[in-house]
Amino acid sequence: MTNTIEEFKKLTDAEEYFKFFALEYDPKLVNVNRLHILKKFSQFISEIDSNSELSNEEKLNQYSLALQQAYQTFLESSPQEQKLFKVFKDKPKNVITLTELTSD
Numbered sequence: 001m002t003n004t005i006e007e008f009k010k011l012t013d014a015e016e017y018f019k020f021f022a023l024e025y026d027p028k029l030v031n032v033n034r035l036h037i038l039k040k041f042s043q044f045i046s047e048i049d050s051n052s053e054l055s056n057e058e059k060l061n062q063y064s065l066a067l068q069q070a071y072q073t074f075l076e077s078s079p080q081e082q083k084l085f086k087v088f089k090d091k092p093k094n095v096i097t098l099t100e101l102t103s104d
Contacts, residue, residue: 005056008063014038018071021064025071033074040070 003020011017014034018025030037044066048059 003060005059008060017041017067021067023064023068023071029074030071037070037074040073041067044070 008020011020014030014037015025015027018030045063048054048062048066054062
C-alpha cells in the first residue's frame with residue numbers, strides 16, 4: 001500500500017510521521033525535542049510546497065527526507081542552538097550576561 005498526500009495531511013503527532021514514512025527514531029529524543037523537530041519539519045515542508053512542479057509522490061519523498069533532516073538536526077544540535085522559537089531568540093530583559101561584564 002502506498003502512502004498518499006491525503007493520509008499525510010491527517011497526521012498530527014511526531015510519532016505518526018515517523019511511522020508513516022517507516023523511519024527509525026529514538027522515542028526519548030523525539031519526546032524531548034518534539035516541538036522543535038516538528039517546527040523544523042514544517043519549515044522544510046514549506047520550502048518543498050513552494051515548488052509547484054513536484055508530483056504528490058515526489059513531495060512525499062521530499063517530506064520523508066525533510067523529516068529525517070529535522071530529526072538529524074536535533075541529534076547533532078540543541079533547541080537553544082537552533083533558535084526556532086521566539087523564546088530562544090529574544091534576549092531576556094533586566095539580565096546581564098557574564099560576557100557583558102567587564103572589570104575596570
